[in-house]
Amino acid sequence: xxxxxxxxxxxxxxxxxxxxxxxxxxxxxxxxxxxxxxxxxxxxxxxxxxxxxx
Amino acid sequence: xxxxxxxxxxxxxxxxxxxxxxxxxxxxxxxxxxxxxxxxxxxxxxxxxxxxxxxxxxxxxxxxxxxxxxxxxxxxxxxxxxxxxxxxxxxxxxxxxxxxxxxxxxxxxxxxxxxxxxxxxxxxxxxxxxxxxxxxxxxxxxxxxxxxxxxxxxxxxxxxxxxxxxxxxxxxxxxxxxxxxxxxxxxxxxxxxxxxxxxxxxxxxxxxxxxxxxxxxxxxxxxxxxxxxxxxxxxxxxxxxxxxxxxxxxxxxxxxxxxxxxxxxxxxxxxxxxxxxxxxxxxxxxxxxxxxxxxxxxxxxxxxxxxxxxxxxxxxxxxxxxxxxxxxxxxxxxxxxxxxxxxxxxxxxxxxxxxxxxxxxxxxxxxxxxxxxxxxxxxxxxxxxxxxxxxxxxxxxxxxxxxxxxxxxxxxxxxxxxxxxxxxxxxxxxxxxxxxxxxxxxxxxxxxxxxxxxxxxxxxxxxxxxxxxxxxxxxxxxxxxxxxxxxxxxxxxxxxxxxxxxxxxxxxxxxxxxxxxxxxxxxxxxxxxxxxxxxxxxxxxxxxxxxxxxxxxxxxxxxxxxxxxxxxxx
Numbered sequence: 001x002x003x004x005x006x007x008x009x010x011x012x013x014x015x016x017x018x019x020x021x022x023x024x025x026x027x028x029x030x031x032x033x034x035x036x037x038x039x040x041x042x043x044x045x046x047x048x049x050x051x052x053x054x
Numbered sequence: 055x056x057x058x059x060x061x062x063x064x065x066x067x068x069x070x071x072x073x074x075x076x077x078x079x080x081x082x083x084x085x086x087x088x089x090x091x092x093x094x095x096x097x098x099x100x101x102x103x104x105x106x107x108x109x110x111x112x113x114x115x116x117x118x119x120x121x122x123x124x125x126x127x128x129x130x131x132x133x134x135x136x137x138x139x140x141x142x143x144x145x146x147x148x149x150x151x152x153x154x155x156x157x158x159x160x161x162x163x164x165x166x167x168x169x170x171x172x173x174x175x176x177x178x179x180x181x182x183x184x185x186x187x188x189x190x191x192x193x194x195x196x197x198x199x200x201x202x203x204x205x206x207x208x209x210x211x212x213x214x215x216x217x218x219x220x221x222x223x224x225x226x227x228x229x230x231x232x233x234x235x236x237x238x239x240x241x242x243x244x245x246x247x248x249x250x251x252x253x254x255x256x257x258x259x260x261x262x263x264x265x266x267x268x269x270x271x272x273x274x275x276x277x278x279x280x281x282x283x284x285x286x287x288x289x290x291x292x293x294x295x296x297x298x299x300x301x302x303x304x305x306x307x308x309x310x311x312x313x314x315x316x317x318x319x320x321x322x323x324x325x326x327x328x329x330x331x332x333x334x335x336x337x338x339x340x341x342x343x344x345x346x347x348x349x350x351x352x353x354x355x356x357x358x359x360x361x362x363x364x365x366x367x368x369x370x371x372x373x374x375x376x377x378x379x380x381x382x383x384x385x386x387x388x389x390x391x392x393x394x395x396x397x398x399x400x401x402x403x404x405x406x407x408x409x410x411x412x413x414x415x416x417x418x419x420x421x422x423x424x425x426x427x428x429x430x431x432x433x434x435x436x437x438x439x440x441x442x443x444x445x446x447x448x449x450x451x452x453x454x455x456x457x458x459x460x461x462x463x464x465x466x467x468x469x470x471x472x473x474x475x476x477x478x479x480x481x482x483x484x485x486x487x488x489x490x491x492x493x494x495x496x497x498x499x500x501x502x503x504x505x506x507x508x509x510x511x512x513x514x515x516x517x518x519x520x521x522x523x524x525x526x527x528x529x530x531x532x533x534x535x536x537x538x539x540x541x542x543x544x545x546x547x548x549x550x551x552x553x554x555x556x557x558x559x560x561x562x563x564x565x566x567x568x569x570x571x572x573x574x575x576x577x578x579x580x581x582x583x584x585x586x587x588x589x590x591x592x593x594x595x596x597x598x599x600x601x602x603x604x605x606x607x608x609x610x611x612x613x614x615x616x617x618x619x620x621x622x623x624x
Contacts, residue, residue, distance in 0.1 A: 002157035002158070003136075003140060003157060005157075006136055006157060006160075006161045007133065009161070010129050010132050010133055010136075011129070013129070013556055013560075014125050014126065014128075014129040017125045017560055017561075017564065018122060018125065020561065020564050021118050021121050021122060021125075021564055021568075022118075024118075024481060024484070024564055024565055024568035025118050025568070027477050027480050027481060027568065028477045028481070028568055028571060028572040029477065031219055031575055
């Protein structure tokens, strides 16, 4: 029974963290097209980017 | 302090000054994917891991996906480590035949090691099998440090990039930092420690007959490999209960010196990594100056306080002076082979980082010495801090300092050409508040809990309160050292300290990565005559002031109830 509680606690914490991530995302707001300027100074490794997770 | 103590201190600083910039440059090259001669050695293993785990290292992630990947990885790691402990009685490599670890302790230990805290509410050689220590705990010492480096890499990319939605790929950062930075360093340090006398064997307990005619149980262990990563990754969890005070973990002055060096090396290298990644080395120099000022102040004050000893013992006629045969000072709770100055240096080095290892008992330090160690934690462990997390913490404070400076002169604050706006400051506030909320909240609640008052705290009054406050502060900062004298293996402390570690780790990582995500998409604003430079001595002083004022405003009242009132009683 104690083991089950631990598993539920861990899953619960990950879910709370996911909600916290969502809350922080709301604070910073959606990606604003006016702020994105891909022609600006990109670091070297960004040249290999082929796709983006959203 | 003796001449030997000064020589050790100066040698440590010189060694760090020479090697930290070199390591910092190497780490920057690894994180930026710069081709190197070592690729021939690392590339095949790296490609194999990517193929087996189905990782596309070129597929970059937005900050929220990066953070979610980190959380899922951590959650799975936590459950895996818990499972190992619960099943250790049925698993191999258990020469002492230990049974399963109890659920509350297994939960606490799992959280402790995946958060890089390494708080140990158990004696390793008396509870954990070799399998658990090697496959469970040591592996997490690597992975939790790699997570810290990954978070730092994403944060720096957020500052360096402009007009980007992404901050990197968590899985690629995790693999590269583990494979190319932590594993090679740990291997080299393990060999050095092995040569200095740290044990590395698969024995259980060996019964020996002493010269006095009695018998003694001598423990074995796969310790040198754990010891090297324990220090390099600012983990702190040891194979043995008394940690680096044990002669099998830290047998002599040389091993002590090497271990202190290992504790500080990566932390002091990362500001140089930062300077290179943002392509402005002066910013890195400013950050390392801030770290160094706090480090020098903490180490020197703690060493002098412990060498100075306890005035009440002097009043009672005890000799605490340095002589040819005695290191002098406050000798209680310290190993004779190290003495008070090396113990004080270790105490400040471990509390200035998130390394919870000990070579002496903090509980036996002078109250003012204990206050220095506790103060290091209260400052947020930024001198130089944990692997990755220390630099992140200091950069958050830097953003706060820039914001305050902006308020003072009435301009929109900027850092590295990025405007700091309301959303970043809100996230900074969330970051800064996470640690004090759990520390002060749980400490206050705990003084009403009967098991804490009757079972956990042996020392009544301010000293017992300091032990309790230290436990929550250490856990929230993912340090892991104990003030000692506190029985922590109770249901209340196991569970609440576990929650404290989780909140202290992840409720700071999440807003930090959100700040990175927010800054990454901003364009650089050209510097003007009104831009406040962030690489000057004036800015260094400003940040130091913010660090001290922030900690004092938050914690001075609670410190007055513990170490401060105890020192005044002397």
